[in-house]
Every structure is written in C-alpha cells, then in structure tokens.
Amino acid sequence: MPPSVPSLPRRVARTLRTSLFAQVLCALVLGIVVGKLWPETATALQPLGDGFTRLIKTVISPLVFCVVVVGIAKAGDLKAFGRIGVKALIWFEVASTAALVIGLVAANVVGPGKGMNVDPSSLDASAVNETTGGGHLPSTTEFVLNALPQSFIGAFADNELLQVLILACLVGAALLHLGHTKVPKVLPAIEQAQEIIFAVVGFVMRLAPLAVFGAMAHLVGNYGLGVMKTYAKLIVLCYVAAALFIALLAVALRLVTGLSLWKFLRYIREEMLLALGTASTESVMPRVMQKLRRAGARDDAVGLVLPTGYSFNLDGASLYLSIGTLFIAQAVGVDLTLGQQVTVVLVLMLTSKGMAGIPGSAFLALAATASSLGAIPAGAVALLLGVDRIMDSMRVVTNLLGNCVAVFAVSRWEGALDIARAKKTLDGEETDPSQDGDGDDTPAVEPTMAETPAPGIPAQKPKEPAPEVG
Numbered sequence: 001m002p003p004s005v006p007s008l009p010r011r012v013a014r015t016l017r018t019s020l021f022a023q024v025l026c027a028l029v030l031g032i033v034v035g036k037l038w039p040e041t042a043t044a045l046q047p048l049g050d051g052f053t054r055l056i057k058t059v060i061s062p063l064v065f066c067v068v069v070v071g072i073a074k075a076g077d078l079k080a081f082g083r084i085g086v087k088a089l090i091w092f093e094v095a096s097t098a099a100l101v102i103g104l105v106a107a108n109v110v111g112p113g114k115g116m117n118v119d120p121s122s123l124d125a126s127a128v129n130e131t132t133g134g135g136h137l138p139s140t141t142e143f144v145l146n147a148l149p150q151s152f153i154g155a156f157a158d159n160e161l162l163q164v165l166i167l168a169c170l171v172g173a174a175l176l177h178l179g180h181t182k183v184p185k186v187l188p189a190i191e192q193a194q195e196i197i198f199a200v201v202g203f204v205m206r207l208a209p210l211a212v213f214g215a216m217a218h219l220v221g222n223y224g225l226g227v228m229k230t231y232a233k234l235i236v237l238c239y240v241a242a243a244l245f246i247a248l249l250a251v252a253l254r255l256v257t258g259l260s261l262w263k264f265l266r267y268i269r270e271e272m273l274l275a276l277g278t279a280s281t282e283s284v285m286p287r288v289m290q291k292l293r294r295a296g297a298r299d300d301a302v303g304l305v306l307p308t309g310y311s312f313n314l315d316g317a318s319l320y321l322s323i324g325t326l327f328i329a330q331a332v333g334v335d336l337t338l339g340q341q342v343t344v345v346l347v348l349m350l351t352s353k354g355m356a357g358i359p360g361s362a363f364l365a366l367a368a369t370a371s372s373l374g375a376i377p378a379g380a381v382a383l384l385l386g387v388d389r390i391m392d393s394m395r396v397v398t399n400l401l402g403n404c405v406a407v408f409a410v411s412r413w414e415g416a417l418d419i420a421r422a423k424k425t426l427d428g429e430e431t432d433p434s435q436d437g438d439g440d441d442t443p444a445v446e447p448t449m450a451e452t453p454a455p456g457i458p459a460q461k462p463k464e465p466a467p468e469v470g
Contacts, residue, residue, distance in 0.1 A: 020208060021270045027209035028216055028277050035220025042221025048214025049278050055204045056283045059197050061156045063286050064307045065168045066194035067293075071300030072172025073187050080414065081169070081300050088305045088410045092313040093349075095402055099245055099315040100345045103322030106241040108341075112234040112323070113330030113383075161307045168303070201286040205274075212277025219279070219389055231387040234327055241319055242394045249405045257412045258419060263426040264404065267291065272397065279392035281310065281400045288400070292407050295425040296418035301411040309403035316398030320391050321348050321365055328366070328380045 015022045035042040072081050147162040149155040155163035175187060250261035265272065268291055271284040285306065292302045325344050329336050336344070348365065366381045411417035 020205065021273060023209040024212050024270065024273045024277060027213040028273065031213040031216030031277070032220050034213075035217040035222075039221035042217035044218075045214040045221075046218035049211045049218065052204070052207050052211030053278060053280055053283050055207070056201070056286065057159055059200055059204070060282060060285055061159050061161065061164045063194065063197045063201075063289065064161060064303060065156075065164050065171075066190050066197065067289060067299055067303035068165060068168035068307075069172045069175065069190050070187065070194060071298065071303045072169065073175045074299060078173050078176060080416075081172070081304065084301055084304055084410060084414050084416070085308070087413050088308055088406060089312065091406050091410055091413075092309060095249075095313060095315055095406065096318045097345070097349060098248065099318035099398075099402075100322045100348055102241055102245055102248075103319040104326065104341055104345065106237055106244075107323045107326035107330075110233070110237050111330055112237050113327040116331040117333060162311055165304065165307055198286070198290060201290075205287065208274050208277075211283070212274060215278045231390070234323070234387060235390055238320060238323055238391055239394050241323060242316060242398045245315065245319060245398060246401055249401055253405050253408060256409045257417065257422070259408060259422055259426060261401070261405065264295075264408075265401070267295070267426050268404070272400065275396045275400055276393050279389070279396060281396055281403075284400070285310070288404065292404065296421035297407050297411045298416035301414065301416040302407055305407045305410050306403055309406050310399075313403050313406055314395075314399050315402035316395035317365075318348065319398060320395055324366055324384055325376075328383055329376050331383055332377065332380050334376055 031042075031045075034045075072078065146160070147166065149160070149163035149167055152167060154160075155167055175183060246261070253259055253261050253264075268284075268288060271287050271291070275281050275284045289302055289306055292306065293299060322344065325348070326336065326341075366384070408417060408422070412419070
C-alpha cells in the first residue's frame with residue numbers, strides 16, 4: 001500500500017515549523033501588512049527587532065575571539081595569518097573602490113537629482129544632527145587609536161570588533177609561542193567555549209521571525225510606502241547599481257575560486273532574509289561565520305577576514321555614498337567637475353572606513369564629503385533623510401555578499417579553502433560538520449595544541465597503549 005501523501009495544510013504547517021527561511025519570509029510579509037494597515041501600532045514594535053539585535057551582539061565579540069584564537073593556534077603559522085590580513089586589506093580596497101566608481105558612473109549617466117531645483121536654505125539641517133546625535137567620523141589617527149584596546153574586558157564590553165581582533169591575535173600568538181607544555185588546556189577550553197557560543201546563537205535565532213516582524217512593521221509604519229514614489233528614480237538607480245556590482249562579485253568569485261555566487265546565496269538564504277528584515281548584517285555574523293567554515297574556508301581566514309570586512313569593506317555603503325553625493329549635488333543645481341568627482345572617490349575611500357558602529361554614519365560621511373568639496377551645502381544632506389532607511393536592504397545585501405566573497409577569495413589566495421568541500425556544500429550535499437574550517441593545505445583532523453609543540457620544544461612521545469586484559 002503506497003504511503004499517504006500529507007495534505008497541503010499539513011505540508012505548509014510542517015514547512016513553517018521546520019524552515020527558518022519560511023518563518024522569516026512570513027514575518028517579513030506580515031510586518032509590511034501591519035505597518036501599512038496600523039502604522040501607529042506598528043511603530044511601537046521596534047523593540048522586537050532591537051532586542052534581537054542586542055542578543056546577537058552579546059555573542060559576536062566572544063565568538064570572533066574564539067574563532068581567531070583557534071584559527072591561529074591550529075594553523076601554527078603566525079606569518080600566514082599576517083599574509084591573510086594583508087591580502088584581505090588589498091581585496092577590500094579594490095572592491096570598495098570599484099563600488100565607488102560604479103556609483104559615480106551610474107549617477108552621472110542617470111542623473112537622479114536633475115530637475116529637482118531644491119533651495120538649500122529651505123532644508124532643515126538640524127534634522128541631520130538629530131539623526132547623527134551630533135557625532136562625527138573619526139580622523140585617521142583617531143581610527144587607529146580606537147582600534148587599540150584600552151583594557152581586555154573593555155573591548156568585549158563595548159563590542160569593539162577591531163579591538164577584539166587585536167586581542168585575539170595576541171592571544172593566538174602567545175599560545176603558539178608557549179606551546180603545549182605550559183598551557184595544554186587553554187586551547188581545548190577555548191574550542192569548547194566556541195561550541196557553547198554557537199549553541200547560544202542557535203537558541204537566539206529562534207526569535208528571528210519576531211525580530212523581522214517588528215523591524216519591518218516599524219519601518220513601514222514610520223516611513224510609509226509613499227516615500228518610494230518621491231525618490232523612485234534614486235531608489236531604482238541604487239538597487240540597479242548594486243545588482244551590477246553583485247554580478248561583478250559573482251564573476252570575480254567564479255574566476256578566483258570556481259564557485260557560484262548564486263548557489264552560495266541559496267546556501268545562506270535564511271541569513272540573508274534575516275539581515276534584510278532587521279537591516280543589520282551584525283545580526284547574522286555568527287551564523288554566516290559558521291556556514292563559511294562549513295563551506296571549506298579555514299578558521300583563521302573566516303575569523304580575520306569577515307569581522308575586518310565589517311569595518312573596511314562596506315561595498316553597499318560605498319555605492320550609496322557615491323550615488324548620494326551626486327544626487328545631492330544635482331538636486332541643488334551644482335555641477336561637479338571630473339576633478340571634484342575624483343576628490344569624492346578619494347574622500348569616500350577614507351570616510352567609509354570609519355563608518356561601522358557610528359549612528360547616522362552615512363550622513364556623517366556625506367557631510368564630510370560635501371564639506372571637503374566646498375561646493376555642496378552640508379545641510380543638503382537632509383534630502384536623503386526620507387529615503388535612507390529604504391536603502392538599508394541594498395546596503396545590507398551588498399555588504400554581506402561582498403564580505404563573504406572576500407572570505408572565499410582571500411582563502412583561495414592563501415591556500416586556505418577546500419574547493420571540493422565548498423562545491424559539495426553549495427550543491428546541497430551533506431558534509432561532516434566536524435571538518436569545519438579545514439582548508440586545502442590542512443588535514444581533515446587538525447592536531448590540537450597538545451600534539452603540536454612550540455618551536456624549540458621537542459614533542460612528547462605518546463604513551464604506549466595499556467595491554468588488553470583477556
């Protein structure tokens with residue numbers, strides 16, 4: 001007798017019960033409906049999204065620390081870790097510059113702000129100050145100093161990823177230097193802590209649908225859908241430019257690694273949808289790190305490249321900033337010369353690096369760019385206040401994909417990517433989770449620090465097995 005086929009309602013209920021992607025998608029649609037029908041009620045739902053983001057942020061710093069320390073200790077080569085960092089910075093600069101140039105070319109061709117004829121004196125510049133909280137982007141010196149931790153605990157308490165990365169590098173280097181004889185239990189303890197953190201992430205992710213529902217309802221209820229009609233040309237231009245940049249990322253990923261970006265997008269579809277719903281890439285960093293390791297990228301590459309990219313590789317923000325600068329100039333009737341547009345690229349290459357974690361950072365970067373040109377009134381940045389949140393989806397998707405591609409590319413460049421494992425994982429074939437983080441040049445089973453002596457320390461002879469008792 002053939003097995004009975006479940007009815008459609010049962011299949012739908014099972015999908016909703018077991019698929020995070022389906023749950024988040026339903027929450028996204030429901031949030032839009034509630035925001036449209038009951039805007040006053042919807043604006044009060046923002047704490048759902050904010051609370052979820054806070055919970056995720058509590059585990060980001062310890063997770064990054066554990067992954068980087070374990071990656072350095074297992075790789076056994078601090079120089080290789082340094083090479084990964086240098087190659088990552090090179091990739092970040094090339095990718096960010098490409099995004100800026102694409103944005104400038106697109107804005108020049110389409111001219112999203114032409115014909116608006118806005119009087120700068122009619123704009124409320126104080127609204128920008130409210131959005132940014134009166135803050136400012138750090139100078140180069142401030143940025144470098146802020147990256148250095150003042151205390152071990154403070155870096156974790158303030159969730160400063162660059163400071164945590166530096167501490168993790170120091171601890172990993174110390175473990176390599178001391179070897180197995182002095183600290184034989186430290187590395188296994190950090191590995192166990194890492195597993196605990198991933199388990200906590202799994203618990204928190206069950207709240208993702210609630211977070212997406214609250215964040216989307218608040219967005220639609222607060223800003224409405226009418227703003228999309230007013231800025232339709234600018235919005236469409238930004239999203240088309242982002243699609244073009246993502247297509248270039250797909251070509252680069254295929255050429256460098258032979259992997260498909262579209263298969264990878266399907267692989268992280270749950271995390272991508274969650275990032276879209278909460279307008280935050282930080283909310284999915286722990287899960288994305290775990291999936292990159294499972295897809296064959298080595299621990300040290302994932303632990304260094306992905307968190308660093310959150311500060312140095314904001315491709316979506318770079319696109320938006322370049323297009324936004326020209327939009328403002330066109331809207332107030334300022335015709336920027338080629339030399340001034342080159343200046344825009346150079347300034348944004350610097351200002352975009354200090355944006356991560358600063359409230360209203362996009363407006364601060366735009367204001368800094370306008371001030372450096374001297375031709376655009378800084379108050380004209382207020383033109384983008386109404387549309388900025390609509391751009392979050394574009395920035396989130398482009399930033400996240402840009403950083404993930406960087407992990408694969410740099411890992412391949414350094415020989416820290418298991419291509420066969422990556423292809424199997426992206427094709428949907430099951431892989432052994434215990435091999436997470438193994439690369440081309442790394443054996444499937446990594447030696448622990450107890451098995452890897454430090455330079456100059458002879459390896460201990462393994463104990464003879466006890467004789468069997470018949």
